[in-house]
Amino acid sequence: MLKYYTMQIQNNVDLTSYNTFKVKSIAKHFVQIQNESEIIALLDEPIYLQNKKYFLGSGANTVFVNDFDGLIIKIDILWKEILSENDEEILFKVWAWENRHNFVLRCAENNFAWVENLAYIPSSVWATVVQNVWAYWIEVKSVVQTVFGINLDTKKSQTLENKECNFGYRDSVFKNELKNNFIVTHVVFRLKKLQPSYKFNCDYAGINEKISELWLDLSAMTISDFVEVITQIRKDKLPDRETTWTAGSFFKNPVITKEQWKILQSRFPEIKWFDSDNYIKLSAWQLIDLCGFKWKSNGKVGTYKNHALILVNEWIATGQDIEYFAKEIQTSVQDRFNVLLEPEVIFVK
Numbered sequence: 354m355l356k357y358y359t360m361q362i363q364n365n366v367d368l369t370s371y372n373t374f375k376v377k378s379i380a381k382h383f384v385q386i387q388n389e390s391e392i393i394a395l396l397d398e399p400i401y402l403q404n405k406k407y408f409l410g411s412g413a414n415t416v417f418v419n420d421f422d423g424l425i426i427k428i429d430i431l432w433k434e435i436l437s438e439n440d441e442e443i444l445f446k447v448w449a450w451e452n453r454h455n456f457v458l459r460c461a462e463n464n465f466a467w468v469e470n471l472a473y474i475p476s477s478v479w480a481t482v483v484q485n486v487w488a489y490w491i492e493v494k495s496v497v498q499t500v501f502g503i504n505l506d507t508k509k510s511q512t513l514e515n516k517e518c519n520f521g522y523r524d525s526v527f528k529n530e531l532k533n534n535f536i537v538t539h540v541v542f543r544l545k546k547l548q549p550s551y552k553f554n555c556d557y558a559g560i561n562e563k564i565s566e567l568w569l570d571l572s573a574m575t576i577s578d579f580v581e582v583i584t585q586i587r588k589d590k591l592p593d594r595e596t597t598w599t600a601g602s603f604f605k606n607p608v609i610t611k612e613q614w615k616i617l618q619s620r621f622p623e624i625k626w627f628d629s630d631n632y633i634k635l636s637a638w639q640l641i642d643l644c645g646f647k648w649k650s651n652g653k654v655g656t657y658k659n660h661a662l663i664l665v666n667e668w669i670a671t672g673q674d675i676e677y678f679a680k681e682i683q684t685s686v687q688d689r690f691n692v693l694l695e696p697e698v699i700f701v702k
Contacts, residue, residue, distance in 0.1 A: 377671070378417030381404070382425070384426055386426060387429060415701055461575075475601055489556070522629075553571065592663065621690065625639050641694075654678040
């Protein structure tokens with residue numbers, strides 16, 4: 354066993370507990386990182402230079418398809434702090450491996466507004482920025498001020514302002530130009546302080562329905578109250594991750610051109626759609642459902658009973674089992690609607 358700083362390189366590590374699908378995979382090498390200097394130090398080590406590698410966050414969006422013949426780098430740096438504030442807003446610095454839902458809860462407890470619609474979404478702050486997480490008509494790009502990280506090519510720290518991140522629908526520079534070359538270390542969010550004039554975003558119909566169901570008064574709700582509403586909506590749809598092995602929503606909602614939509618609508622008028630400037634967004638859940646995958650299972654992998662967009666490991670499935678089932682869904686949707694579903698999860702091989 355080699356040791357660098359406080360890092361310990363382990364061999365032949367079982368990754369079952371490091372991914373939310375609970376897929377068994379053996380990593381040839383494995384290291385846990387406790388601070389930023391260890392990341393930089395690792396970049397010059399032979400074990401890093403001579404092996405393929407994968408930076409692992411919470412494992413909530415990861416499927417290990419096979420055993421990993423390389424180095425898994427598990428980063429466990431946690432920290433958050435207030436940089437500055439005034440009567441109206443606050444700059445909140447959060448390390449990238451903080452739990453995303455816990456970050457939202459912390460904001461709610463302190464009356465920091467604008468991220469409450471992102472409650473109860475698993476994974477890390479890192480994934481929030483990389484994926485430009487979108488939920489219930491809120492995009493995280495609206496509150497990101499600065500992203501800090503390490504450029505793996507230059508082995509130096511690098512800072513990107515919001516515009517440099519090239520945020521798009523569930524997209525960013527970190528999934529494109531900087532893919533595999535940049536590790537997000539921390540993010541500065543510009544959040545609002547709760548004011549009497551602040552309006553919660555209730556554009557998603559289910560929010561008002563849940564508020565009415567719970568007999569709540571929207572005008573009197575705190576941010577914590579609103580976070581609980583969002584949490585309850587998601588709990589109604591999503592499986593309990595303590596007892597169900599899943600990555601949550603498996604596919605992105607597909608985006609098509611308005612010209613494509615006209616053709617699709619003429620054939621399938623029942624399809625739900627959302628107009629967003631220059632494109633049309635479809636419901637991945639509905640497309641999967643219409644293809645007959647509601648509650649479908651092959652004995653190892655299946656769709657969750659309350660939501661066809663969620664795949665679950667039902668019985669000791671392998672990563673290959675999950676990949677095969679996902680491709681079966683993609684092929685069915687493509688054949689019927691001529692729409693390609695793009696996975697949210699990352700297949701690691």
